[in-house]
Amino acid sequence: MTVTDTTDRSAPAVGAPVLEATGVTMRFGGLLAVNDVNLTVREGEIVGLIGPNGAGKTTFFNCLTGLYKPTSGQVRFASAPKVTPNGSRRATKNGGPTTESGAVELKQPAGSLQPLPPKPRAVVRAGMARTFQNIRLFANMTALENVMVGRYCRTSSGALTSVLRGPKFRREEAATRARAQELLEFVGLGKSAENLARNMPYGDQRRLEIARALATDPKLILLDEPTAGMNPQETKQASDLIFKIRDSGLSVVVIEHDMRFIFNLCDRVLCLVRGEALIEGSPGEVQSDPRVIEAYIGTGEDDDEVDPDEAHVQDTTVSEREGNA
Numbered sequence: 476m477t478v479t480d481t482t483d484r485s486a487p488a489v490g491a492p493v494l495e496a497t498g499v500t501m502r503f504g505g506l507l508a509v510n511d512v513n514l515t516v517r518e519g520e521i522v523g524l525i526g527p528n529g530a531g532k533t534t535f536f537n538c539l540t541g542l543y544k545p546t547s548g549q550v551r552f553a554s555a556p557k558v559t560p561n562g563s564r565r566a567t568k569n570g571g572p573t574t575e576s577g578a579v580e581l582k583q584p585a586g587s588l589q590p591l592p593p594k595p596r597a598v599v600r601a602g603m604a605r606t607f608q609n610i611r612l613f614a615n616m617t618a619l620e621n622v623m624v625g626r627y628c629r630t631s632s633g634a635l636t637s638v639l640r641g642p643k644f645r646r647e648e649a650a651t652r653a654r655a656q657e658l659l660e661f662v663g664l665g666k667s668a669e670n671l672a673r674n675m676p677y678g679d680q681r682r683l684e685i686a687r688a689l690a691t692d693p694k695l696i697l698l699d700e701p702t703a704g705m706n707p708q709e710t711k712q713a714s715d716l717i718f719k720i721r722d723s724g725l726s727v728v729v730i731e732h733d734m735r736f737i738f739n740l741c742d743r744v745l746c747l748v749r750g751e752a753l754i755e756g757s758p759g760e761v762q763s764d765p766r767v768i769e770a771y772i773g774t775g776e777d778d779d780e781v782d783p784d785e786a787h788v789q790d791t792t793v794s795e796r797e798g799n800a
């Protein structure tokens with residue numbers, strides 16, 4: 476069996492840290508779900524988070540994105556500079572740019588690392604976006620409207636302006652619509668703008684969620700099981716899209732059970748087992764570590780089992796990837 480993936484996997488040079496988790500621990504009563512886990516994500520990196528069911532991946536993800544406040548430890552994130560009307564950038568007090576122009580670029584350059592803002596909305600404004608394991612679209616809204624909803628954290632019209640639909644509101648609305656359409660095209664859904672989300676195929680709904688997350692102008696996007704339930708063709712499209720997002724200048728963290736997907740995609744992989752970091756390294760290092768294989772086989776989970784044939788395929792791919800770098 477050979478790998479026919481033609482995507483150029485050579486990663487751009489990684490830059491400064493955009494996210495740093497130190498000693499993150501999360502307890503639910505007597506249950507230690509995450510224990511003293513560290514992770515640094517740099518500009519331009521795709522980092523994978525793997526582990527058997529119940530390993531603590533989603534809990535750690537929720538700590539990284541500010542949904543959970545860790546019992547102990549710290550998460551720090553690079554503050555985004557603000558885009559001023561004349562295009563220059565300056566640091567903001569609480570995070571990301573408030574662009575009205577619907578600028579084409581996705582990338583938000585990193586600033587200094589600071590503790591996460593306390594409220595999830597402020598985390599989004601600071602430049603961190605995420606998707607969830609279960610699709611959370613507005614089913615009765617069109618694809619375009621779903622993306623526009625994501626964009627509203629970057630608009631500044633107040634309630635009164637919105638009710639009166641004044642010139643400022645109309646300008647922002649037009650820019651929001653244009654940017655949403657642009658993002659739909661970016662994820663390959665340009666022709667589906669007017670389709671109701673609930674009528675879209677499953678793989679398209681997943682891409683729509685990513686477009687909505689991108690609408691917040693993140694510099695880091697976290698994807699929780701983006702290929703869950705996808706067929707091989709949709710999975711390949713998801714992988715291509717994530718490379719494209721990385722190539723546009725964002726950093727990506729991704730949880731996935733599909734080992735082949737993760738090892739083909741990521742620059743670095745962290746494996747959690749029973750809430751603890753078992754190993755962090757290149758895909759080659761992680762997939763050949765006997766403890767990782769044991770952790771999966773030990774669970775008896777068919778989905779996660781490391782097939783020796785697959786391992787061979789992955790080895791080939793990783794050497795090709797390292798050859799490309």
Ligand SMILES: Nc1ncnc2c1ncn2[C@@H]1O[C@H](COP(=O)(O)OP(=O)(O)OP(=O)(O)O)[C@@H](O)[C@H]1O
Nearest residue numbers: 503506507508526527528529530531532533534535
């Ligand atoms: N809100 C919660 N309250 C209590 N226990 C929780 C909560 N969330 C998760 N847990 C427990 O914490 C542990 C880690 O769960 P988590 O969902 O983070 O694992 P996971 O690696 O994401 O698993 P999966 O791959 O199945 O999604 C599990 O034992 C789970 O039952």
